[in-house]
Amino acid sequence: MAKRTKIKDILASEQHDYQTTVMGWVRTFRNNQFIALNDGSTNANLQIVVDFNTMEEATLKRITTGAALSISGKIVPSQGKGQKYEMICEQLEILGDCDAEKFPLQPKKHSLEFLREIAHLRFRTNTFGAINRVRNTLSYAIHEYFQSRGFVYLHTPVITASDAEGAGQMFSVSILDKNNPPRNEDGSINYKEDFFGRATNLTVSGQLEAELGAMALSEVYTFGPTFRAENSNTTRHLAEFWMIEPEVAFNDLNDNMDLAEGLLKFCIEQAMSKNADDLAFLDQRLAEEEKQKPMNERSEMGLLESLQFVANNEFVRLTYTEAIDILRESTPNKKKKFAYPVDAWGVDLQSEHERYLVEKHFKRPVILTDYPKDIKAFYMRMNVDGKTVRAMDILFPGIGEIVGGSQREERLHLLEQRMEEMHIPTEEMYWYLDTRRFGTCPHAGFGLGFERLVLFVTGMGNIRDVIPFPRYPKNAAF
Numbered sequence: 001m002a003k004r005t006k007i008k009d010i011l012a013s014e015q016h017d018y019q020t021t022v023m024g025w026v027r028t029f030r031n032n033q034f035i036a037l038n039d040g041s042t043n044a045n046l047q048i049v050v051d052f053n054t055m056e057e058a059t060l061k062r063i064t065t066g067a068a069l070s071i072s073g074k075i076v077p078s079q080g081k082g083q084k085y086e087m088i089c090e091q092l093e094i095l096g097d098c099d100a101e102k103f104p105l106q107p108k109k110h111s112l113e114f115l116r117e118i119a120h121l122r123f124r125t126n127t128f129g130a131i132n133r134v135r136n137t138l139s140y141a142i143h144e145y146f147q148s149r150g151f152v153y154l155h156t157p158v159i160t161a162s163d164a165e166g167a168g169q170m171f172s173v174s175i176l177d178k179n180n181p182p183r184n185e186d187g188s189i190n191y192k193e194d195f196f197g198r199a200t201n202l203t204v205s206g207q208l209e210a211e212l213g214a215m216a217l218s219e220v221y222t223f224g225p226t227f228r229a230e231n232s233n234t235t236r237h238l239a240e241f242w243m244i245e246p247e248v249a250f251n252d253l254n255d256n257m258d259l260a261e262g263l264l265k266f267c268i269e270q271a272m273s274k275n276a277d278d279l280a281f282l283d284q285r286l287a288e289e290e291k292q293k294p295m296n297e298r299s300e301m302g303l304l305e306s307l308q309f310v311a312n313n314e315f316v317r318l319t320y321t322e323a324i325d326i327l328r329e330s331t332p333n334k335k336k337k338f339a340y341p342v343d344a345w346g347v348d349l350q351s352e353h354e355r356y357l358v359e360k361h362f363k364r365p366v367i368l369t370d371y372p373k374d375i376k377a378f379y380m381r382m383n384v385d386g387k388t389v390r391a392m393d394i395l396f397p398g399i400g401e402i403v404g405g406s407q408r409e410e411r412l413h414l415l416e417q418r419m420e421e422m423h424i425p426t427e428e429m430y431w432y433l434d435t436r437r438f439g440t441c442p443h444a445g446f447g448l449g450f451e452r453l454v455l456f457v458t459g460m461g462n463i464r465d466v467i468p469f470p471r472y473p474k475n476a477a478f
């Protein structure tokens with residue numbers, strides 16, 4: 001094919017009066033004269049001016065919304081408002097027709113719910129173009145942050161036989177005949193005959209394997225898909241989501257918090273500097289959406305403002321116990337406004353409590369530490385009080401929990417004791433315990449839910465809109 005120039009580069013350049021070729025999809029065609037062409041490099045369209053006197057009638061008719069075109073011509077300063085340059089069309093080829101009657105995307109505003117049903121086409125809207133470019137910048141930023149610090153990117157398995165993490169319900173992986181599986185004498189399914197010779201699942205987290213890597217490479221991180229079969233129909237949960245899990249030998253919880261806070265701020269800064277146009281568009285989008293809400297439900301900050309705010313301010317760090325005291329004394333708790341009232345120490349925090357702390361009380365991101373052991377995983381390091389563990393959750397405005405992590409229990413006898421208390425089979429987990437037997441050391445790590453980060457940075461309201469093809473209960477389309 002002819003060499004093409006990206007529309008983003010044409011619009012960003014100071015040059016004009018040169019010949020080039022562009023390829024993209026028609027957004028609109030006005031007055032048989034002005035084509036708005038988009039190639040996904042930016043939300044800005046390139047205006048192409050065609051001379052309808054010289055163009056064949058049949059070709060003009062085929063320039064419809066959604067059609068794919070290749071156009072060659074001259075880039076000149078634009079006469080009209082709204083764009084710096086435009087192209088004077090000299091040669092136009094229709095690469096792919098698009099029947100305007102049947103094409104579901106019309107040049108008008110569609111609801112996000114409708115666009116979710118046509119997720120295979122929603123990339124072609126300004127909103128989803130912007131979201132996916134920001135998502136791309138954020139994934140690159142994750143790698144850049146860790147790579148520049150000497151971390152090793154570790155690929156942990158997607159299929160796993162361990163279900164020790166206890167992070168959530170698992171999806172099973174099996175090739176046995178569902179209608180007639182081999183059975184043991186007691187009637188249970190005989191997984192010895194299954195593909196792996198044992199029951200296997202899709203992973204809920206790569207942490208345990210990342211810990212094995214960290215015990216030799218010192219600093220590792222994973223970035224891959226994880227799966228949870230919880231029936232959580234919320235705007236914050238997916239059944240398949242991407243998680244970043246760094247694990248670092250010789251780090252304690254303070255180092256862990258610094259690493260996580262630094263990562264979040266770096267990612268936000270990268271998006272602000274590389275996706276300024278997309279974020280300005282999403283800021284506007286959110287502002288319009290906010291206008292539809294009653295006054296008392298509107299957020300105090302716009303998108304760009306809140307990104308700036310998070311990037312420039314220190315996160316508040318406090319213990320679970322301190323947070324419970326604040327929540328217990330809070331107005332919504334006293335006025336019985338919480339769906340889950342906060343009374344006794346030891347209760348798990350609900351997202352209404354997390355959001356109260358972040359959005360109303362501190363008005364900035366919060367890192368909660370030292371949770372009761374009973375509401376956290378077995379591998380978290382026990383504190384001297386014997387009641388709390390060295391856990392940390394990072395809570396973000398509008399999102400709630402964005403990061404969960406801890407310093408790990410590196411002392412073999414305490415880890416074994418905790419596993420027995422929680423009925424986790426120590427024999428089966430010999431490989432995990434081996435790291436504590438052979439050269440154990442203090443170490444810490446965390447998991448960042450990638451889609452929750454994209455949700456925050458794009459200001460979108462539903463996690464199903466920040467991953468191209470969301471998986472959630474009763475939906476695995478595309």
Ligand code: 4AD
Pocket residue numbers: 165167204205206207228236237238239241243245246401402403404405406445446447448449450451452
């Ligand atoms: O808090 P979680 O369950 O922690 C772990 O899995 C640890 N193994 C992490 C570690 O220490 N290495 O999950 C970590 C993060 C959450 O804070 C949240 O951002 C995200 O993963 N997350 C989800 N995101 C989307 N949909 C879901 N169903 C999610 N569940 C957790």
Ligand code: MG
Pocket residue numbers: 401403404
């Ligand atoms: Mg968690």
